[in-house]
Amino acid sequence: MATKNWPLWEIFVRSKNGLEHRHFGSLHAADADMALENARDVYTRRNEGVSIWVVESKHITASNPENNGELFEPAQDKVYRHPTFYDVPDEVKHM
Amino acid sequence: MSEEQIRSLERNFNERIERDEKIEPKDWMPEKYRQTHIRQISQHAHSEIVGMLPEGNWITRAPSLRRKVALLAKVQDEAGHGLYLYSACETLGVTRDELYEQLHTGKAKYSSIFNYPALTWADMGAIGWLVDGAAIINQVPLCNTSYGPYARAMIRVCKEESFHQRQGFEIMLKLANGTPEQKELAQDALNRWWWPSLMMLGPTDDKSVHTEQSMKWKLKRKTNDELRQQFIDQTVPQADVLGLTIPDPDLKWNEERQSYDFGEIDWDEFWQVVKGHGPMNKERMKARVGAWERGTWVRDAAMAYAEKKRARKEKEAV
Numbered sequence: 206m207a208t209k210n211w212p213l214w215e216i217f218v219r220s221k222n223g224l225e226h227r228h229f230g231s232l233h234a235a236d237a238d239m240a241l242e243n244a245r246d247v248y249t250r251r252n253e254g255v256s257i258w259v260v261e262s263k264h265i266t267a268s269n270p271e272n273n274g275e276l277f278e279p280a281q282d283k284v285y286r287h288p289t290f291y292d293v294p295d296e297v298k299h300m
Numbered sequence: 301m302s303e304e305q306i307r308s309l310e311r312n313f314n315e316r317i318e319r320d321e322k323i324e325p326k327d328w329m330p331e332k333y334r335q336t337h338i339r340q341i342s343q344h345a346h347s348e349i350v351g352m353l354p355e356g357n358w359i360t361r362a363p364s365l366r367r368k369v370a371l372l373a374k375v376q377d378e379a380g381h382g383l384y385l386y387s388a389c390e391t392l393g394v395t396r397d398e399l400y401e402q403l404h405t406g407k408a409k410y411s412s413i414f415n416y417p418a419l420t421w422a423d424m425g426a427i428g429w430l431v432d433g434a435a436i437i438n439q440v441p442l443c444n445t446s447y448g449p450y451a452r453a454m455i456r457v458c459k460e461e462s463f464h465q466r467q468g469f470e471i472m473l474k475l476a477n478g479t480p481e482q483k484e485l486a487q488d489a490l491n492r493w494w495w496p497s498l499m500m501l502g503p504t505d506d507k508s509v510h511t512e513q514s515m516k517w518k519l520k521r522k523t524n525d526e527l528r529q530q531f532i533d534q535t536v537p538q539a540d541v542l543g544l545t546i547p548d549p550d551l552k553w554n555e556e557r558q559s560y561d562f563g564e565i566d567w568d569e570f571w572q573v574v575k576g577h578g579p580m581n582k583e584r585m586k587a588r589v590g591a592w593e594r595g596t597w598v599r600d601a602a603m604a605y606a607e608k609k610r611a612r613k614e615k616e617a618v
Contacts, residue, residue: 209603210397231387236606247383270327
């Protein structure tokens with residue numbers, strides 16, 4: 206048994222320039238350099254990416270689904286933030 | 301939490317799955333859902349890892365460079381698939397070390413197909429064509445399963461898997477159209493891998509203990525018998541293209557069912573292999589545990605080096 210386990214890293218890949226980095230999965234590695242090398246082998250064997258970010262999982266702070274109500278529900282009744290809320294006559298074009 | 305509260309959470313949870321909503325790692329889930337998923341995803345990961353062994357053995361003996369790069373890439377994919385699945389499994393709160401421990405002590409199972417030996421080069425063809433073919437049939441419905449990380453891993457796995465099956469079929473095709481000896485090699489591999497491939501799709505429905513619950517959680521979309529029939533119906537015409545004979549005298553087209561009837565599967569053999577008495581069970585575990593133990597110093601050294609680099613960086617920053 207190894208005395209110390211390799212930490213977990215989250216992998217983000219930009220599939221091509223112009224697109225954002227997207228979460229692809231995670232993997233274990235001793236350090237950031239190794240995480241990058243492993244991510245290249247595990248997640249980009251078929252030209253899936255042109256750029257990789259690695260972040261050690263413990264550095265990610267995530268919202269808790271239990272708080273989804275207070276976090277996300279208030280947006281649901283704010284229909285006035287959408288263009289369809291506003292009445293405009295049919296003959297008005299390009300709006 | 302009171303029982304009343306748990307029941308209400310469970311009701312809510314089941315409704316979400318019925319609505320085809322995905323469950324994500326931090327969502328509340330019934331303990332049984334968590335445990336069942338840990339079991340299935342880890343078995344799946346272990347199968348990918350152990351599945352590298354019968355083929356890895358043939359990389360150095362591939363008959364041409366074309367075959368060698370393809371087999372090497374396939375085995376590398378299997379390592380990748382194992383890693384996608386292990387990390388999906390870890391999101392359920394189990395560590396990688398615990399998962400390895402379960403595999404190495406025999407507590408966790410892996411697909412029993414890998415407890416059969418790969419005796420000739422033709423076995424590389426039969427494994428890709430039949431074993432990966434059966435695996436694809438099992439895996440495609442899982443791209444829609446309810447647990448988000450598993451579904452995402454499966455989408456990636458399925459995309460890569462079809463190359464595996466085609467490279468296997470190509471090997472079979474070449475041998476089947478080769479010299480009489482080569483054709484015999486292909487027929488022999490089909491004879492040995494056909495029945496174990498049918499068993500891969502799991503026990504018959506009346507003997508399958510997890511089916512009902514797994515259907516509810518969308519861990520399964522079709523029963524084992526349905527999947528097996530689908531596999532047979534699509535594979536028999538492929539064997540015809542190869543000009544090889546499927547080793548089942550009872551196999552025949554049923555006009556009424558628009559499906560093939562097939563012979564009795566030897567389930568005693570299946571359970572013997574599952575229980576650890578297959579031809580290669582001991583060998584596979586010895587190879588896997590041995591590789592893990594021989595790698596300990598490498599993992600330790602990498603960790604020590606990472607810490608040394610970090611310490612040096614911190615010192616320079618001061």
